Structures are given as C-alpha cells and as structure tokens.
Amino acid sequence: MAMKTHKISDLQTTPREVAGLDWYRPLTEIVGSENVLTAFTDLLAYGRDRWPYGNLRYRFGEIPGTLPTVAVMPGSYEEVSEVLKLMSAHRQPVIPYGAGSGVLGGAVPQACEVTMDLKRLNKVVEVDEISGLATVQGGMNGELFEAYLNKSRLTLGHFPQSLNISTVGGWLACRSAGQASSYYGKIEDMVRGIKVILADGRMVEVHPAPRRATGPSVMDFFVGSEGTLGVIVEGTFRVLPYPEKETLVSVGFEDYLTGLEALRLIMQTGLHPAITRLYDEHESAKRIADYPEYAKKPCLCMLSFMGMKELVDLEERMAIEICEKLGGQVGSIEPMLKWIQHRYESLSAKPVSEGRMMDTIEMAASWRNLPEIYEGAREAVMKLNPEAHFGCHWSHVYSDGGCMYMTFIIPAADKEKAASDHRAIWNAVQQLCLKEGGTISHHHGVGLFRSKWLMKELGLGHDLLQAFKNVIDPNHIMNPTKLGLR
Amino acid sequence: MESKSFDQIRFCAFCPNVCRFNYPTSGVPQKESLALSALAYAAYAVINEFIVYTKDVENLLSDLEGARSSREACPYNYDIPALLDKLREEYTAK
Numbered sequence: 001m002a003m004k005t006h007k008i009s010d011l012q013t014t015p016r017e018v019a020g021l022d023w024y025r026p027l028t029e030i031v032g033s034e035n036v037l038t039a040f041t042d043l044l045a046y047g048r049d050r051w052p053y054g055n056l057r058y059r060f061g062e063i064p065g066t067l068p069t070v071a072v073m074p075g076s077y078e079e080v081s082e083v084l085k086l087m088s089a090h091r092q093p094v095i096p097y098g099a100g101s102g103v104l105g106g107a108v109p110q111a112c113e114v115t116m117d118l119k120r121l122n123k124v125v126e127v128d129e130i131s132g133l134a135t136v137q138g139g140m141n142g143e144l145f146e147a148y149l150n151k152s153r154l155t156l157g158h159f160p161q162s163l164n165i166s167t168v169g170g171w172l173a174c175r176s177a178g179q180a181s182s183y184y185g186k187i188e189d190m191v192r193g194i195k196v197i198l199a200d201g202r203m204v205e206v207h208p209a210p211r212r213a214t215g216p217s218v219m220d221f222f223v224g225s226e227g228t229l230g231v232i233v234e235g236t237f238r239v240l241p242y243p244e245k246e247t248l249v250s251v252g253f254e255d256y257l258t259g260l261e262a263l264r265l266i267m268q269t270g271l272h273p274a275i276t277r278l279y280d281e282h283e284s285a286k287r288i289a290d291y292p293e294y295a296k297k298p299c300l301c302m303l304s305f306m307g308m309k310e311l312v313d314l315e316e317r318m319a320i321e322i323c324e325k326l327g328g329q330v331g332s333i334e335p336m337l338k339w340i341q342h343r344y345e346s347l348s349a350k351p352v353s354e355g356r357m358m359d360t361i362e363m364a365a366s367w368r369n370l371p372e373i374y375e376g377a378r379e380a381v382m383k384l385n386p387e388a389h390f391g392c393h394w395s396h397v398y399s400d401g402g403c404m405y406m407t408f409i410i411p412a413a414d415k416e417k418a419a420s421d422h423r424a425i426w427n428a429v430q431q432l433c434l435k436e437g438g439t440i441s442h443h444h445g446v447g448l449f450r451s452k453w454l455m456k457e458l459g460l461g462h463d464l465l466q467a468f469k470n471v472i473d474p475n476h477i478m479n480p481t482k483l484g485l486r
Numbered sequence: 487m488e489s490k491s492f493d494q495i496r497f498c499a500f501c502p503n504v505c506r507f508n509y510p511t512s513g514v515p516q517k518e519s520l521a522l523s524a525l526a527y528a529a530y531a532v533i534n535e536f537i538v539y540t541k542d543v544e545n546l547l548s549d550l551e552g553a554r555s556s557r558e559a560c561p562y563n564y565d566i567p568a569l570l571d572k573l574r575e576e577y578t579a580k
Contacts, residue, residue, distance in 0.1 A: 008536045037517060041528055041546040045518035050502050061536035101502060119516040143507035164507040345561050349501035
C-alpha cells in the first residue's frame, strides 16, 4: 500500500476554494456555518489521530495522507442523516471522527475526505436502573460516561487505556477492549442496542434486548466497522452495580511460560479475574526493580478480582493456589498500584518527543501458539533492528488463549529509515501471527495500516464485507480505504 | 523560546491528550484544534517553521479556554497554556 505524504508548509500556502464546492453551501445550511470548519489550523488537527506512523510524519512537518476538505460537526441524528445524504449525492467521502485516539490511522484522510466530528452528540439519553441499561450518544467522552454512571453506583466496566481520550461511539466502531475485560467482557459483550446512520441517511436501529435469535446479528456488522459502513450515533449498554470489593494480587514467576500456564489454568478453572497482566522479563524489569522479592521471579503478573466479597475472596484464594503450585511467589502489590495510578496514560509521548518511534502490536492466539509467536516476533524485531527495544505483556485472557501486546521502540532520527524499519517490523510480526494461526488484532482494530493483513486473514470473508458495503454504500463514501474496503 | 519550554511543547504535541476529559466539561466547542495537544502541535509547527505564523494561527493560539480547563488534568503538571501565551506574544510582536 503506497502511503503518500505531503509537506504541511505546502498545504498551508495552497489556496483552497471550499466555498465554490457544490455541496458546501447546503452543508452550512444543514449544520450552521459555525459547525463547518475550513481554517487550515482546524484541518491540521483533523489530519492525524494517534497512529505512530502518522505522528512520525507530523514530527517532521509532513501529513500521512491529506487534510480533510472540511470538518463538520453535526448536532443531531437528523443532521448526521442530512449530511450523509448530501455527501452521497455528491460522492464526497466522509470520515466519522470521535476523539482521534485510534492507533492505526482509521481517522486519517487519504483523499481530502470530509471529517465528521461527532463530539456534539455527547448526551446520556437514558439510564434504566431496573434493567441495568444505559443509552448514550456516540460522541460522549468515555471517562465522562463512566463518571456519570458512577454517580448512581453503576459502572459499564469498560476501562481502555484510552478512557479519557476516546468516545463511546469510537469504542463500538473499533471493537474496543478494556483493562478489566476478563471480568466485564469487551464492548461487544456490553452493547445491547445500537443506532447507525447509513450513507443514504437511513437509520438502522437494533433495539436493546438481552439476547436474540433473529438471524445473524445485524449489530455485529457495525461493531468494529470503523466508520466504513455507517455512523454509530447511539448505543445502549448493560451496566452493573459498582463492585462491592476489589482485591489486587501481584505474583512473580520464574519465566513467562510459567506465568502463561498459570493464566491458562486460572481461566480454564472457571475463575474470572478482572485484570490479568503478565509481563515478560523486559517489561517487568523496571516495574520490579525496587522490590527484591521479585529478583528470582522476574516475570511480573498482576491480577485483580472484583464483585461480591465472598466470591472475590474465594477467587483470589483459588488463583493464588494455582500460581503457587507452579512456583509463583506473591509479592508486593506496589508495582500494581503504580500501574493503576498511571493506567490511562500512554507511554508513547516521551520516546516520540525525544526522537524515537514507539509502536504497539496487539494480536490474539490460542494458548498453544502464544509462546511461538512471542519468540518469533522478538527474534524478528531484534534481527531487523538490533538497537530496538522489544517487550511484551499478555492481557485479556480467555479459556482458550489470550491477547499478546508487544511494544517496540526504534531510533527515528532518520525518518525514512524509521518508517522503513517500522513497516518491516509490522510486516514480520503480522505475517508470523497469520502463519501461526493467530488473529492480527485483538482490540486496536485495522484502520488504514493493517488493511493488507486483514485481507489475508479474512480471505473470502473480506469479499463478503465489500459486497455488503457495496449494497449499503454504493457511492463508497463511508471512510474508504479503511479495513481495506472501497 | 528556551529549550525546556520547547521540550514541553513538543512533548504535549505528541501526547495522546490524557487531559482531554476535562475539556468537554468546559462547555467550549469541541473542535480538535482547541484540544491541548493540537494547540501544542500548532506551536511546535510554528517554531520549526513547518507553518507560517499567520492571523489564523494567532487566532488559534488565542483561543485557550478549553486548554486552560484541561491544564489541571495534565499528569505531567506542565503548564502548556502559559507557554502558548508566551509564544503567541513573542511571535505577534515580531
């Protein structure tokens, strides 16, 4: 996939005549001219999300694609519908935009699209405490939604690292997972109803129900669609009482393989830890440096349990028994408390601002295949760039496998070499993952950057997605090129 | 601009905006360009001469209400709005 770049300086000085576009005036009539942004400085902000490759380009004064033609901020579902009808009629592509926290370029314009910022749709519509359901508009900030629920002693239980910097609609669009997912489930387990506006302006509504057997799940077409099939304007979620108790456990293991075995047994025993994070030696090192009890058990595993006190106590005891039988040693919970203190902060700003490039690759595979993928990925990264840092942790575990979350940092003084190494590392790790039967993404999604590997993973399934898109978006205006779709 | 201030602006420009959750509560229009990290990037781009300091840029760097509301949520305790004020004054005076 060719990745075109443009110099920011050239874009600032290039005259842009948006007022002369056929759709411009009707657009301002739909949402009000104050909600159509055309200033260069506004568009510059919508030219990126948190995609590390994109930020590498921005650091050197380049755009990893184009700027949007305009950004539009609709304030109602009707306005979203009217804007999409207008854009369809003029075959003008549109990118739905939440808070721009995606890391695969899913919101980055490639052909002067119109960016549709949904943050004016930021209201809680209804909370039904009897049924335990909360309905919220797609543009609401994640942290504020959770805080709203907490006032009623409720929680969604969805705590992605991006909690503060993402929207509820964005969670649905990228099939998000939170840090306590082994207990609360992922976003697809939480959503009960959805409203999506299609390219032709019609609204698809799946009304909330605890479960349904009404043919294939229509909702699942849109959860994870990354803006390619429609605009998610509302979701209804099951919410739960705030847990009575939460307990934290830190365990040191001799090596990561023993730690993985403990997690496998914990999950296959039927326990439901909320947080499960096992770090390899490289990621553990800094976290345990001040705690000598981990010296001979250098792979840190952090667990939490939450819910009713009696159940929490029982699950904690049983999990510790499993760990200890494998030689695990319970240690200070200080490393975990430090992690909790910073759990919503990204570690990327420091290396990026210092001239290095940091990226993460998360994927999922069965217990049997995880070690081989880890060893192969580490070897591939270090071979491609011996100066690289490579570390890994495993989180979001299941009875049959888990998510492997790899972090690499490479020097980036030479931007073209950094870009080339970055691409080569991704290619090696994603190919390895596919070869070993894993899936290329557990929760970051696909965006722009992962498209080619997605096609390999889905095969004919990708053709089916395209065929479906062709029917509901015949003019191909919904976030084209993302997920590898037209 | 002194080196430490530049370092903080550059850091903020590439920070994922963890201060953002305070920004929606301020009631200012939630344009991306007014988020703290976007403002810091605009400043970074001016300093590095990726963009020219125009009236458009000056107006952007004057519109700091949302940024000021986010400031207390900065986990690194940087006062980026103060640095942006300083930079704007410096460039406007040129």
